[in-house]
Amino acid sequence: MLLRPPPAPPNVRHGYTRVSTRGQSADSQIARLEAAGCQRVFVDVGYSSRLEDRPDWNRAREATNRPGDELVIPALDRVAGTETIAINIIQSFAASGVRLLSLDEPWMDIDTSTAMGEAMLKILATLAELRVSMIRENTRRGVEFARSQGRVGGRPTVMSAERIEAARKMREEDLSYAQIGRVLGVGTSSVRRALTN
Template identity: 60%
Template sequence: MNEVIGYARVSTREQNPQSQEAELRAAGATRVYVDRGESSRISERPQWVACLDHLRGGDTLVIRALDRVAGTERMAIETIRDLGQRGVRLKSLSEPFLDVDTSTPMGEAIVGIMTVMAQLRVSTIRENTMRGLAHARSQGRVGGRPTVMNEARIEAAVKLREEGKTLVQIAEVLGVGKSSVARALTNNADERVRNIEQ
């Protein structure tokens, strides 16, 4: 027998999910899974995982809004597509366009359109970022956060590396992140190669 299953989420444990639960039950949910204090950007939320395990083909998943289950556009697209492939209907109470059977040709078309739009937005953001960085460089500015690896730390990192220390060990000694050490050592090596070639 097909079921209507609800999923609710609140960002902090202090928030009360009762209003969400009431809305989902009013929409026909016979069971509601609730995550408290969990970020929508994390896919491995305990009750979300349990909800997905419970859902079967032919069931309907009802949510208040898409941001309850997905914190990014990519996650949203993947969630809609995965549910559709499993034959689970997705219904959002605040987004009527999501009340579609994603396992049908029309549902697949809607997912396809959403995928294209999400990719276009990502590409546009990337293009604008690159254009902004290029303009900043032309003005003598460099984008991004300032590095924690000053000359003294880079010299120390090089020496420690030559002594056989790992990136983790070097990072602990210098009090910085491992990625900062790795990036600094790579940039330093590239600079030395360029100097030799000149």
């Protein structure tokens, strides 16, 4: 009697997303990936898309490592911040037989073994770089406009005029920034910025 090997488990579909800062929420991106049928969603928080070595990105790659597995992302800028990174990632997935699917760029599921696929890869990488450049440019314009309106941007300072004056007096008495911060109930860096600006 011939023994048949057990059937291979079905291919997996996982999701991956990323937010740049710890203050951002990935909830809406996670919901989109779960709605797309992802069995598990990996999320990196506080990492730039220009970093290729990210903890959950590495885990997502390890979890989708068989031909036919699928890794779904909300958009290419979640994984690639430069043209070089985009090309490397897409070529790596194509070589391993794992499908990299983007919810915002459905045309990204391309066959890089053909001339047309290679051309699409180059177009895709260019668009990814353009997206990042546009985000950077829009941010710069927003900051410049805010400054022209008298707004500096960022979080409001916890150092009021009264606290700054009290901090100055304490520094004159040779208290450290950390000691002043404890007295005023604020962070050391807030005291240092207020007294050195």
